[in-house]
Amino acid sequence: MSPVSIADISVDRRGVAAVMAEMGRRARAAAERLAAAPTKQKDAALLAAAMVIRANVDDILEANAKDVAAAKEKGLGAALLDRLLLDEKRIEAMAKGLEEIAALPDPVGSKITEWDRPNGLHIERIRVPLGVIGIIYESRPNVTADAGALCLKSGNAAILRGGSEASHSNRIIHASLIEGILAANLPEDAIQLVPTTDRAAVGEMLTGLDGHLDVIVPRGGKSLVARVQTEARVPVFAHLEGLCHVYVDKDADLDMARSIVMNAKLRRTGVCGSAETLLVDEACAATHLAPLVKDLLDAGCEVRGDEATRAVDARVTAASEADWNTEYLDAIISVRVVKGVEEAMRHIARYGSHHTEAIITANQKTADRFLATVDSAIVLHNASTQFADGGEFGMGAEIGIATGKFHARGPVGVEQLTSFKYVVRGAGQIRP
């Protein structure tokens, strides 16, 4: 471990590119040590960090107050201010999150599968860390703790690049993590926080830090994710949007459909698993469409519908082509009547974002057709799309949700932050 922390080095004096390259080298060296670190040592670091965060609650609140004051001065919106704000409850949740990650099973070194060959070779597929993970995020300071901890647990080094509006908060949370890491005798470069808010740092990360950055996880709005997906020269775990659909089939139980549609749309409207489009089978529109639409309207949800939907309630406005393509992340829903499951699937294939879709039906055959055919990371039968979440899947915390098909798909938890190697045990076998 180097005696001088990267954070002590003036960025201005060295230039962003040089600082980022040095962070990459340090992260790679730390990753080699983390890959071999015993579970107990990693867990001890996380538990110690949780204690430090609790002990630092006043300092964290003070740092956060500076960020919030500056954000208000800049005139940033209420939604952003809420994401930025920390209170005692949120800080306790952060500490608890670290303890929960410590309690997860350690994926590193676990056996995925094993088999014997006729020549006596025994082959095992063993999980190994990915290496160095870069996280580029915006205003939520809790990502500093969550993402750093998930990387540590999975044996990966992390390079965190938080939003400038949260820089005071991020710095003290990061310092708390490092205190825990050092208490457990792990390398302080295990989790590094980019010491500059210069946007050039993001550019350096996107090009992969000379091969020292193995994957990038963007956490934030659509423009951030789009930039990372377009420009990154390393793999990206992300979803650009969650344009999730609920399809109510002719064989759907009406009460179940009403309950699920309300939950999928309105439980929380700002999460990626919230439903944006409701598709209703024309064969049950006469009985199901009106109550589904009325529930939503009565709960304050704006409904934009096709002609058939507009006919059931005067409050429904006209949906345009753009509506089928829009992730509202708000109390708005587009509604369309379709000719059965086949047209529903065609609509989803055309407008969906491969994130999460649900079918409501009592017909197992129709459900199986939908589940097998729809090309999304998560497909549900008779359940709310809002279950699209690593915690709800029982995977513990997630670093994000991926809609790509490579390596990780759906919720990305500690297991998805690993790769594997083949370990072959022999007794002198040579190949004929």
Added chain:
Amino acid sequence: MSPVSIADISVDRRGVAAVMAEMGRRARAAAERLAAAPTKQKDAALLAAAMVIRANVDDILEANAKDVAAAKEKGLGAALLDRLLLDEKRIEAMAKGLEEIAALPDPVGSKITEWDRPNGLHIERIRVPLGVIGIIYESRPNVTADAGALCLKSGNAAILRGGSEASHSNRIIHASLIEGILAANLPEDAIQLVPTTDRAAVGEMLTGLDGHLDVIVPRGGKSLVARVQTEARVPVFAHLEGLCHVYVDKDADLDMARSIVMNAKLRRTGVCGSAETLLVDEACAATHLAPLVKDLLDAGCEVRGDEATRAVDARVTAASEADWNTEYLDAIISVRVVKGVEEAMRHIARYGSHHTEAIITANQKTADRFLATVDSAIVLHNASTQFADGGEFGMGAEIGIATGKFHARGPVGVEQLTSFKYVVRGAGQIRP
């Protein structure tokens, strides 16, 4: 299915970019059908293609003779001519390969894992195809059949771009595959052969065909793989080189070490799993080094060694720094004496290519340290590095070997050509 095959359209008339874009669109449409194709239908296509290849043996030999004659005229080397050449035995092996791929289990739709949540949700992780796979290869015409068949079996559409020197051979092998595919009523665009040898076609593939190409597998020499790895904007399954090491530990049985080293280096020198560097523990150098080196020299292998190695046999020449970095793919080996397993692992970390490394030792603890620490796709204990092969792993045919850590690592067989989705089955659950 379109009535006009892409191959019928003159490339000159339309331009390479337009042709490749159209191939991408056709491949995507075919991939959607293949994803839902039953196992029996895919297997029927492969078995039919094998029959067509056998029936076409004379035509294939005639087409291949044209390619070989043209290659000789151009003065291409003996190694390339051998890779290009087809004879009845090789054509039969190609047909048999298709039958073997048909006999493999179908990964698509198989359940990787499943679990229940306390709220009654049942979650399954189900394999799905990746989509459209591009294969860029050089002179071996058998890749047309092997790669096309592996993609078909795994439910993926394939876009094949073979080397210009094999174009007559590739065209008739491809036509045979299509005959089998049509006989099984699958879309002819399931396997498309790029109808031009214009290098601009490769450039189009590297940029991903407007999102219609999901992964590229380069098959060929180092310069091809390097170009693809550097320029591709889509994931790549590949290894740049197999600079494989054998480490003979102080606790190695000498007879076993001699047998494995000879096999690892000399069984076939041109394959990626052949050993390029032998590391011998100084604690057993007095007994083990001389016989290991003598075996190799007597078998006609050139040995380039450090000072200690040169001391045991006058035929050993001096190894330079470049030798530790060189994948010879020939009857040449570099040999170095190291201070135990730790120095061996440092050498491998510095010079290795993350492909395949072996340790020979009777000491289980030393072996476990090596197997856990060395960061390669395949690590072996007491067995030859030449086992680095999908067939030897029992995975059936492989499309290649990957040294990256993302998605696929080690031999890439049909299972590695799939992704997965989460299928969630509920009974009306909503999220609290």
